[in-house]
Amino acid sequence: MAGKTPIVIDAGTGYTKLGYAGNLDPAHIIPTVVATRDTSKETTLRRQPGLEDLDFYVGDEVNAHKTTHLPMFPIRHGQVEDWDLMERFYEQALFKYLRCEPEEHLFMMSEPPLNTPENRELLAEVMFETFNVKGMYIANQAVLALAASSASNEHAPRELTGTVIDSGDGVTRVIPVSDGCVIPGSIKSIPLAGREITRFIQEFQREREPGVVPPEDAMEVAKNIKENQCYICRDLVREYQRYDAQPDQYFMKYQGQQNITKRPYTLEVGYERFLAPELYFNPEIFSTEYSTPLPDVVDATILSCPIDTRRSLYRNIVLSGGSTLFRNFSRRLQDAVREKVDARVHRNEELTHAKVTPIEVNVLAHPLQKFAVWSGGSILANQEQFVRMCHTKEQYDEVGPSLCRHNLTFTSAC
Amino acid sequence: MPPFHSIFNQNEKEPPKYPMACGMPILPLRASAQRGPAPVNAIEQDIVDEAINYYRANVLFRNFDLKGAADKVLIYLTLFITQALQRARPTKQECANTWSSLAIESFVLPGDGSFALAGYITAPAQQRELDTIRLYLQQLRAEVCVRLLEKIYPAPVPASPTSSAQVTFPDFRVSHPSKWWLQFAKHRFLNKAL
Numbered sequence: 001m002a003g004k005t006p007i008v009i010d011a012g013t014g015y016t017k018l019g020y021a022g023n024l025d026p027a028h029i030i031p032t033v034v035a036t037r038d039t040s041k042e043t044t045l046r047r048q049p050g051l052e053d054l055d056f057y058v059g060d061e062v063n064a065h066k067t068t069h070l071p072m073f074p075i076r077h078g079q080v081e082d083w084d085l086m087e088r089f090y091e092q093a094l095f096k097y098l099r100c101e102p103e104e105h106l107f108m109m110s111e112p113p114l115n116t117p118e119n120r121e122l123l124a125e126v127m128f129e130t131f132n133v134k135g136m137y138i139a140n141q142a143v144l145a146l147a148a149s150s151a152s153n154e155h156a157p158r159e160l161t162g163t164v165i166d167s168g169d170g171v172t173r174v175i176p177v178s179d180g181c182v183i184p185g186s187i188k189s190i191p192l193a194g195r196e197i198t199r200f201i202q203e204f205q206r207e208r209e210p211g212v213v214p215p216e217d218a219m220e221v222a223k224n225i226k227e228n229q230c231y232i233c234r235d236l237v238r239e240y241q242r243y244d245a246q247p248d249q250y251f252m253k254y255q256g257q258q259n260i261t262k263r264p265y266t267l268e269v270g271y272e273r274f275l276a277p278e279l280y281f282n283p284e285i286f287s288t289e290y291s292t293p294l295p296d297v298v299d300a301t302i303l304s305c306p307i308d309t310r311r312s313l314y315r316n317i318v319l320s321g322g323s324t325l326f327r328n329f330s331r332r333l334q335d336a337v338r339e340k341v342d343a344r345v346h347r348n349e350e351l352t353h354a355k356v357t358p359i360e361v362n363v364l365a366h367p368l369q370k371f372a373v374w375s376g377g378s379i380l381a382n383q384e385q386f387v388r389m390c391h392t393k394e395q396y397d398e399v400g401p402s403l404c405r406h407n408l409t410f411t412s413a414c
Numbered sequence: 415m416p417p418f419h420s421i422f423n424q425n426e427k428e429p430p431k432y433p434m435a436c437g438m439p440i441l442p443l444r445a446s447a448q449r450g451p452a453p454v455n456a457i458e459q460d461i462v463d464e465a466i467n468y469y470r471a472n473v474l475f476r477n478f479d480l481k482g483a484a485d486k487v488l489i490y491l492t493l494f495i496t497q498a499l500q501r502a503r504p505t506k507q508e509c510a511n512t513w514s515s516l517a518i519e520s521f522v523l524p525g526d527g528s529f530a531l532a533g534y535i536t537a538p539a540q541q542r543e544l545d546t547i548r549l550y551l552q553q554l555r556a557e558v559c560v561r562l563l564e565k566i567y568p569a570p571v572p573a574s575p576t577s578s579a580q581v582t583f584p585d586f587r588v589s590h591p592s593k594w595w596l597q598f599a600k601h602r603f604l605n606k607a608l
Contacts, residue, residue: 208597236471237418270594285474
């Protein structure tokens with residue numbers, strides 16, 4: 001491949017993932033936050049004229065400057081809302097974290113499933129005019145997640161067709177993709193995700209043993225338990241009985257230390273280990289407003305897609321995002337969706353007396369699930385064809401930002 | 415996976431297998447501390463066992479679709495278990511005393527204005543039905559108390575040979591009600607309380 005390694009950037013609501021194509025993991029994972037000087041708090045005397053533009057912090061440094069600077073989040077619900085802030089954020093991300101020369105690299109940028117063409121133009125303006133990049137490609141997050149699954153799992157089909165279940169911290173989305181194109185009308189989202197799971201664990205523990213965990217640590221403790229000790233069970237009642245029969249195998253301990261006083265505390269972890277991830281299968285336990293389980297949403301999403309894509313969408317259901325990492329997630333989801341599909345096929349056969357070819361349902365877990373979007377970008381940007389698919393600086397100078405409204409589609413992951 | 419339902423539910427179209435009172439079937443029990451309308455049969459799992467086994471899963475739900483008449487008994491018992499857990503005492507003996515009076519104390523019956531499950535359980539038609547339902551519910555309540563007591567103050571569990579010998583969790587040997595049960599008393603099943 002000619003030139004230097006392409007750079008892959010996946011900007012998410014919570015964290016931005018940065019790194020070089022061809023790597024398995026992003027080089028930097030930094031919070032998507034920019035803190036600028038809080039002008040309401042200071043006198044005019046201390047302000048140095050002419051330097052306001054440079055006086056800001058991004059990512060992890062924001063915490064250290066909370067007293068003088070105001071943290072602001074340029075991305076909300078996956079969409080960039082403040083391009084001015086985003087430009088500053090990218091500046092630091094490229095020059096301070098990646099330390100690269102943007103003029104020499106091609107860029108693979110990610111965009112949320114329902115991004116507007118205007119947003120793509122704005123991104124093109126920032127990248128080509130501010131940073132003078134050599135070339136850029138904008139890829140949909142769902143397509144990248146599919147590519148990651150397809151490249152890391154030998155059982156996955158090579159073509160970019162499948163249903164992506166993307167569950168991060170704020171929202172869970174089900175996105176059908178056919179031959180590298182998202183089917184926009186059929187995207188469905190569930191307003192419950194990782195944050196609700198953390199909150200449930202926290203509340204459940206407070207109900208049982210109030211006062212064990214210091215309140216300022218409660219969120220962090222619940223998050224640790226969620227990430228390390230939770231799993232998905234087959235059947236609630238049977239799981240309870242298992243805990244009753246062998247308590248010393250199933251109940252766990254969590255040891256923590258209070259931040260300021262260094263007082264150690266011990267917390268017992270019990271039923272929340274399997275109850276918390278039930279969020280996806282019994283949302284009723286968590287929310288009064290939302291009660292449709294994830295398998296039903298997946299089924300409804302696929303049924304709303306064009307009829308000739310449905311079989312391949314059922315065949316390749318792909319997980320992406322940190323909240324899909326629970327043990328046995330894929331197996332339970334697969335069983336639940338398969339049960340629904342089989343029941344419908346059976347009923348159809350009964351009514352029409354015609355033989356239906358069984359519908360294959362596969363939910364695929366893969367090793368790159370946590371940073372699936374970034375990893376997918378890394379894989380696609382490493383291909384030979386990526387150079388041809390990028391919009392180049394010369395084309396941009398010729399056409400203008402509207403060039404980036406459309407991007408060529410990748411049709412296979414390898 | 416929706417909430418768990420009773421295996422005693424039967425098809426509405428078939429003639430009822432069990433005698434009915436206030437729309438609830440009078441189901442047989444495998445043992446009964448108190449005499450009442452429900453017969454004692456040698457069955458493996460009865461409605462009281464079901465209610466106690468399913469309790470920790472079902473109590474978390476806010477909705478419950480009836481799949482048959484026996485589910486009404488299940489709902490009533492689930493709410494009663496919550497009530498009993500709320501009145502649990504620090505030692506097993508104290509708890510046994512409190513609960514035995516809880517089981518037989520005068521409680522709200524179907525047909526009464528303040529009965530929590532008025533939407534599920536119909537009012538008795540005549541005095542005889544009222545007497546039957548009172549005795550039946552009393553029998554069930556007494557039986558729940560007896561069996562639940564063994565659950566929330568379980569016998570010490572021998573440490574399994576595979577685990578390290580140092581600490582076993584939770585330590586059931588102390589005579590405290592199990593916090594793993596008591597925490598569920600704070601949930602309001604169907605947003606109702608007896």
